Amino acid sequence: MKDVASAAGVALKTVSRVVNGEPGVHPGTAERVREAIELLGYSRNESASVLRSGRTATVGLVIEDVADPFYAVLSRAVEDVTTGYGCMLLSGSSSEDPVRERELVGAFCARRVGGLIVVPAGADHSYLRPELEAGTPAVFVDRPPGPGLDVDTVLTDNAGGAGLAVRHLLGHGHTRIAFLGDEPSIFTAARRLHGFRAALGHLFDERLVAMRTPTPAGVRADVDRMLALDAPPTALFTGNGRLTVTALRALAGRLPALVGFDDFELADLLVPGVTVVAQDPAQMGRVAAELLFRRMHGDTGPSEHPLLPVRLIPRGSGELPA
Amino acid sequence: MKDVASAAGVALKTVSRVVNGEPGVHPGTAERVREAIELLGYSRNESASVLRSGRTATVGLVIEDVADPFYAVLSRAVEDVTTGYGCMLLSGSSSEDPVRERELVGAFCARRVGGLIVVPAGADHSYLRPELEAGTPAVFVDRPPGPGLDVDTVLTDNAGGAGLAVRHLLGHGHTRIAFLGDEPSIFTAARRLHGFRAALGHLFDERLVAMRTPTPAGVRADVDRMLALDAPPTALFTGNGRLTVTALRALAGRLPALVGFDDFELADLLVPGVTVVAQDPAQMGRVAAELLFRRMHGDTGPSEHPLLPVRLIPRGSGELPA
DNA sequence: TTGAAAGCGCTAACAT
DNA sequence: ATGTTAGCGCTTTCAA
Secondary structure, eight states, X not given: OHHHHHHHTSOHHHHHHHHTTOSOOXXXXXXXXXXXXXXXXXXXXXXXXXXXHOOOOEEEEEXXXXXXXXXXXXXXXXXXXXXXXXXXXXXXXXXXXXXXXXXXXXXXXXXXXXXXXXXXXXXXOGGGHHHHHTTOOEXXXXXXOOTTOOOEEEEEOXXXXXXXXXXXXXXXXXXXXXEEESOTTSHHHHHHHHHHHHHHGGGOOGGGEEESOOOHHHHHHHHHHHHTSSSOOSXXXXXXXXXXXXXXXXXXXXXXXXXXXXXXXXXXXXSSBOEEEEXXXXXXXXXXXXXXXXXXXXXXXXXXXXXXXXXXXOOBGGGOOO | OHHHHHHHTSOHHHHHHHHTTXXXXXXXXXXXXXXXXXXXXXXXXXXXXXXXXXOOOEEEEEESOTTSHHHHHHHHHHHHHXXXXXXXXXXXXXXXXXXXXXXXXXXXXXXXXXXXXXXXXXXXXXXXXXXXXXXXXXEEESSOOOTTOOOEEEEEOHHHHHHHHHHHHHHTTOOOEEEEESOTTSHHHHHHHHHHXXXXXXXXXGGGEEESOOOHHHHHHHHHHHHTSSSOOSEEEESXXXXXXXXXXXXXXXXXXXXXXXXXXXXXXXXXXXXXXXXXXXXXXXXXXXXXXXXXXTOOSSOOOOEEOOEEEOOBGGGOXX
């Protein structure tokens, strides 16, 4: 910057003004400065800028796994909003590991991000309190924070969606409906089980519930066990997109009626088409990012907790008769 | 840091030593410092550290679109390697826009990333030369840089893969094979067309080639046109994952034999299963990231250009008779 | 083993 | 419209 200033024959501060688009610079002077910048290949040192001004133009995003289409789409939506506000996105995958989640948040805070969007893996987020009090806003997405933390959340109507699926299957004559879900320690899995159970009422049967990390072998074992029961299920509700796909493979032709939570590409091209309760990960990302930017721009109102709706998309598998 | 120092009764520099794990600090002193850090909730200001030391512990990744499974998986692989080296990942989607690509690279350089991994959207990368000369290494992935830039690249054997697909279809008796590809200005699309043409030889027919951004309406129009020819194609080669899926929808039951470039989830569950020439985006990300870190660690050998192999996965659609 | 002082590149605050 | 000065929080260099 010093070099640019002397090349353009102006003071340091004038270069700073041009670089930051601040008003009060003669157009001719600005032009000379820009030429010098071009000539010298100057690029502003963001670290120095952040250090001095305290402003970052960067937000941090912690998700579970970018390679998961759900989070990939969510990431893209967050990125688009972020870009619209002239900011960059730092992001990382926690792989469902609370330690990694905390490391990522720590690394983001050390880089003085202006705000955080977090899909939490852990159940205790008290480590975030100092940052929140220091003025770094955070929005929790898909799952709420641990107890005692009053932050904005953007969640899906998990229980309602599960209820939708169950009522759809009941309406097609099913009374033996099984639930395949992720580990119950995961918030969304627990909420979906809750909605499933509530909608089934007295038809709920403990033996038709299996919850675990969806490995092919594990899901196959669960499916085999259930199909071998005296009164096997005639319908299946799968608690997330990965589970739906894993279950379809495990079923291998023995397909009972099936409704899955989460939409996925090609669900319409399978035979039969897969009926799903669809969330909108892009909307989730957009809503969370817009909320974060409102906070970053000084909105100090009470914390907000939008609940995003889901919709059932019938495609065939959920309309098979009992 | 100053507060921590006075709380622990030591000098600033000692705190710095502890924070950075530098040797030559009495264990007892270090412990006192750590307690003070814990007590005050201190977290190191990365911007100040970068400003002074010049080191960043951050790398930048420019891809086309995180929401695309191919790039999502590649991102994750890059992230994993990056994390292994104790670094963070800044990433952004160019949406196939050269201007955006350049903006992203500029933003990363302003943040003084230690290195860049770029899936280029543009055809001119001379803007990168100052950064490269300033010592920021770059690795180009999936597509090479514009002319005149001597950087490492990690590419897939696009032409070879297309040849593999064509020979597979020829082997099943097809002589009228159509090619649906992305815009020819995209490197991979051009290379795949090249391989397709070379493998077909005199059987190549201009009328059986359509290249464009794969919108549902556009692909449908192409497919309809080709199927209406006097001598319609009996087999189809689709030039990337998105195209394969879009074409499957457009075909809607009128499926000729089909081999697609790029594997995709559920390709095995469709009926018939979709035969593909599979790339390995995770390997691509890993190879590129490892190469970048070697450069960041001072390897100044001649630029490298690994060509990643592909493999044909027969699943049914590519084995349909002519 | 520990500390003091200088300065990284920039912007805020205050001149001119 | 432009310039001067101080200092952001850290690491480097050198000294004790």
